[in-house]
Amino acid sequence: MNGAFGLLQLRQNPPTSLILRRCGFSKVLKFEPLKISFPVVCFSKHIQTAVYEVVDGSYVPSADASQGSKSPDQGAVSLEAVGAFQKLPMVMPSVDILYSALRKAKRILPTKGIANVAKRERNRGAKQLDALMKELAVPLRTYKENFPNKNTLHPYERSLIELTLGDGNYEEVLGKVDMLRKKVVSVGKEHAAHCAKSLSKREAEERLSEGMTKIEEIFSCEGKAVDELLNIAKTLRAMPVVNLETPTLCLVGAPNVGKSSLVRLLSTGKPEVCNYPFTTRGILMGHINLSFQNFQVTDTPGLLRRLDEDRNNLEKLTLAVLTHLPTAVLYVHDLSGQCGTSPSDQYAIYREIRERFSNHLWLDVVSKCDLLKDSPVVFVTEDINTDNLELAQYRRSGPEGAIRVSVTNEVGIDDVSI
Structure with a gap:
């Protein structure tokens, strides 16, 4: 000014x-x-x-x-400009992200025209696991990219983050969210690949169920990082403009x-x-x-x-x-x-x-x-x-x-x- x-x-x-x-x-x-x-x-x-x-x-x-x-x-x-807190993305609760991703993934159908039952089932399993992985990873990546780097903020807003949230807590939570994304992507790709190599319909169904369960367990256990980020967004957005x-x-x-x-x-x-x-x-x-x-x-x-x-x-x-x-x-x-x-x-x-x-x-x-x-x-x-x-x-x-x-x-x- x-x-x-x-x-x-x-x-x-x-x-x-x-x-x-x-x-x-x-x-x-x-x-x-x-x-x-x-x-x-x-x-x-x-x-x-x-x-x-x-x-x-x-x-x-x-x-x-x-x-x-x-x-x-x-x-x-x-x-420098201020107002970064008012531009923070809306963060969904982790349970909402998970249930929404599961619903969308289970609606995925196999590619049309596959006559062989085993091929059709492993195609469906691989597509559903890939869809579940993406539905979970995309919002996590969005949060990581759209929450500002603290070092690029106005000094006043950096001080608010450190004094309100605790020194290092902001970066730690964003790091946990990104680690969760990487883990979901890794496990999702691994189980989708296993499902795509199934030799029978039964094996494909088992690997699909196993992959879905594994991804759900990971997100349910470590999704609290998303909820922490949600609370951070609420706190920062409530700061006076x-x-x-x-x-x-x-x-x-x-x-x-x-x-x-x-x-x-x-x-x-x-x-x-x-x-x-x-x-x-x-x-x-x-x-x-x-x-x-x-x-x-x-x-x-x-x-x-x-x-x-x-x-x-x-x-x-x-x-x-x-x-x-x-x-x-x-x-x-x-x-x-x-x-x-x-x-x-x-x-x-x-x-x-x-x-x-x-x-x-x-x-x-x-x-x-x-x-x-x-x-x-x-x-x-x-x-x-x-x-x-x-x-x-x-x-x-x-x-x-x-x-x-x-x-x-x-x-x-x-x-x-x-």
Whole structure:
């Protein structure tokens, strides 16, 4: 995506109004007043006063807004296409594939004009075994060919496969499906050849029955690989559709700070909202459609204060979104003491993420401000006598310039408009 991206404003009438006002963006961008009476969310790819481009996975200000395109030597990244999961083939349950193949194979008749009974029977047996083999092998080959090679996917989709299915599981299941195909083909050809060499009708019938039974046993025993592939296809197809050409706002923060509540308010996304950590079990996407433009709002699992090697797959999904997708960041802080993560830990997480993804457009929001006390909430594990003035300031009001909001009673809603 070389399209420019800008963040204008969010102006909504109560009770659904929220966010995007007193932020760093407003100091840079200047806007014309909107003459509309209904709730509005405006992100724009083309802004007269500020232009953004995708560089290193982030929206960054263009060096020359007057130029219509970016020259190759400016370092912009050419993004790969996404959407492979929506193109996955439909996978039939293994039992359906087997029974369908058996029915079709048993309807195969011998070649017309064969007068000799033994020849006619061995011809029928060989044709039925060959048909059964093909009816089973063809869909397996289709799955192997049409499921994408993980190495050719967009880095974001590769991360989803590894973190959702487990590292190596995707390739392992596809390998099992292909091995099953090869085994079915090998056994089918072998028994079809034996049947074609039968010397009598009885021998041909016995070899046909033996071959059918053998192939059925193999597929029944190892067909669970097909069912595993079916579950993988369902899981991947259910992943949120991401459009790299659509401006995206990603909500980030510690668990249970109120990200999902904001996503429900801002967009069509309806994530689960509960008062326990890691309610969000994956990447959830909502959409905003206004004035013939589409915008994405992404809810992500919460981050805890710990090293990357100690993070669970849910936290790694959040980091994958920030690493591989061009997004503006809406970082949510909860200083009320209700989320279960101390302000000191939230501060440490925030500093780490802010430094790591410093090129992203950024907006800080302090949620649940209706629950904030006059004095800062201090957990028993915190050092209240710290000499860190920035941390002390954070405990009182969050990062400098952060917007205070409350989904519950609309506190701060009037401060949203620019």
